[in-house]
Amino acid sequence: MDLFEAIVNRKTTNGFFADKKVSQEHIETLVKLSSHCPSHFNSQPWRFIAVTDEAIIGNIAKIAGDSMVQLMEDGRFWRQYRKYFRFSEEEMQKTKDGIHIDHLPAVLKPFVRTIFSETGGKIMAKFKVPRMLGNDEEKLVARSPLLFVISLTKDEYKPEELSGFYSVISMGAVIQTLWLATTALGMGMQFISTPGEIPENWKKISGLLKIPENYEMCAIFRMGYNDPDMKRPSIDWRSSERKSINELAYKNTWGEQLKNS
């Protein structure tokens, strides 16, 4: 696949993957390509775990599902992230950022704005939205053939020091490489972030994976081969809009248009 094509076609996979194991060759390709990423002083501060064991994936899935329910029920998620939610194509076109919640059960559609708001707790509870999202999350993770975990050495990942910042930049390069490589291999990937919002749950996963004390588990992705015919999760979103070049960049100094037209 052409590089530019891979960059443009790269997308988060929100839905289920094909019911097919990821080949050992492809797992090794992902690690090999990641190893070529830049890092400060070539420190290679990352270590990876490719999880294919169904029992471990199942345990992580349960934690991810429970985390989703907890975050939805206590309203933390909406308070923190409400500003990124869009509820119509018009809103999306106006801001050209955020995520458009464009797919949800018919019974919820009339309430979408209320549900995903500060005061939506009651309606959310009535329609069991947290459980619905939690079940989806658990199933999505449990049915993923591969989880890919990135940890950073605490020798470098020191959040209060520049090396910590550099480590995170380096990990970002790995993440984009994984995303492009999976795209080229006909695979998809999605962040599993909800357990990261609940420190004790993140710790549980880190324990399950036997990550040593001197490493910080920083990111978990679910991966698999794409299947375009897979149905979407019960509540789902799209986020393919992007701001224009002139909104994103300037020429020479801040505020000067990059592109003339």
Ligand SMILES: Cc1cc2nc3c(=O)[nH]c(=O)nc-3n(C[C@H](O)[C@H](O)[C@H](O)COP(=O)(O)O)c2cc1C
């Ligand atoms: C740091 C970070 C955290 C993210 N967390 C999640 C997540 O928890 N769940 C999810 O589905 N996507 C997550 N994403 C993916 C973004 O939502 C996604 O990249 C964005 O909406 C653009 O969509 P696209 O990747 O399909 O282009 C995350 C992305 C980044 C960079």
